Amino acid sequence: MFSVEEYIYGLRAIRKRINPKQYGMLEVQYSAPNRTVTVPQLADAVGYSNFNAVNLHYGKLGRLLYEALEEFSDLQGEVVAGWWNFLSSGRYGSNGFLWTMHPALAIALEEMGIVKNVEHRLSEEINTAEVFLEGSVRRVTVNAYERNPEARSRSIAHYGTQCCVCDFDYGSTYGELLDGYIHVHHLKPLSEIGEEYEIDPISDLRPVCANCHAVIHRRNPPFTIDEVKAMLK
Numbered sequence: 095m096f097s098v099e100e101y102i103y104g105l106r107a108i109r110k111r112i113n114p115k116q117y118g119m120l121e122v123q124y125s126a127p128n129r130t131v132t133v134p135q136l137a138d139a140v141g142y143s144n145f146n147a148v149n150l151h152y153g154k155l156g157r158l159l160y161e162a163l164e165e166f167s168d169l170q171g172e173v174v175a176g177w178w179n180f181l182s183s184g185r186y187g188s189n190g191f192l193w194t195m196h197p198a199l200a201i202a203l204e205e206m207g208i209v210k211n212v213e214h215r216l217s218e219e220i221n222t223a224e225v226f227l228e229g230s231v232r233r234v235t236v237n238a239y240e241r242n243p244e245a246r247s248r249s250i251a252h253y254g255t256q257c258c259v260c261d262f263d264y265g266s267t268y269g270e271l272l273d274g275y276i277h278v279h280h281l282k283p284l285s286e287i288g289e290e291y292e293i294d295p296i297s298d299l300r301p302v303c304a305n306c307h308a309v310i311h312r313r314n315p316p317f318t319i320d321e322v323k324a325m326l327k
Contacts, residue, residue: 095179095180095196095198095199096163096166096180096196096198096199097198098198098201098202098205100163100166100198101159101163101196101198101199101201101202102202102205102206103162103163104159104162104163105159105202105203105206105208106206107162108158108159108162111158112155112158113151115140115141115142115151116151116152116154116155117208118139118140119136119139119140119148119151119152119155120155120181120195120203120208120209121208121209122135122136122139122140123136123182123193123195124195124200124203124209125209126304127304127305127307127308128194128304129194129195129197129200130192130193130194130195131192131193132189132190132191132192132193133145133148133149133152133190133191133193134190136148136152149178152178152181152193153176153177153178154177155177155181156176156177156178156179156180156181157177157180159180159181160177160180163180178193181193181195181196181199182194182195182196182199183196201271204271245293245295245298245299246278246295246299247295248295248296249278249295249296249299249300249301250274250276250278250301252295252296253300253301254301255273255274255275255276255301256276256301257276257301257302257303257306258300258301258302258319259302259303259306259310259319259322259323259326260303260305260306260323260326262303262305262306264276264303276301276302276303277301277302277303277304277307278299278300278301278302279299279300279301279302279307279310279319280293280298280299281297281298281299281300281319282298300319302319306322309322309325310322
């Protein structure tokens with residue numbers, strides 16, 4: 095596919111033509127484990143009413159990007175089947191068809207500042223259409239999860255960026271590009287709090303990698319950190 099530099103060139107060319115929900119889909123996919131999502135997950139995360147809307151607007155974004163970068167492509171003049179190919183690779187998995195963002199596109203999004211420490215929740219981790227503003231609940235029509243960035247920063251400053259479950263460190267594995275990247279897990283689900291409260295970054299939060307975070311939320315109520323550690327043993 096395209097290089098990081100080419101993606102940056104293309105994104106700059108079409109930036110004003112990308113709508114907010116298309117940006118939202120990129121952010122959700124970027125923050126998902128392995129940058130991999132399904133169409134239903136994107137629909138739930140950004141508030142599209144049906145899957146056709148995701149396919150349409152994700153595909154339109156891929157087409158816009160391709161048209162901006164056509165001069166760099168070997169496909170000039172050819173019929174393109176699936177404009178999403180310029181954003182992601184695709185395959186069938188147990189949960190349906192999966193889109194995995196091209197690594198060069200992910201890096202381009204980072205370098206342009208379009209994404210940075212984005213940590214969205216996918217649909218299987220949210221059981222209601224509620225927003226939790228560090229505990230205060232209000233009804234909205236789109237699944238969302240808002241977090242206090244200061245609490246997150248203080249927790250990471252205390253515990254570091256190594257996963258407290260499996261000891262995985264993004265920087266050690268992937269290098270400088272991912273140095274300092276980590277998810278932060280609320281030990282007590284915000285949905286159980288019911289009223290706004292002051293988070294203690296040390297006692298309430300823990301750094302976890304994307305894989306362990308996904309495992310923690312495979313059950314409702316979530317698995318505890320000790321339970322997931324026991325799975326690894």
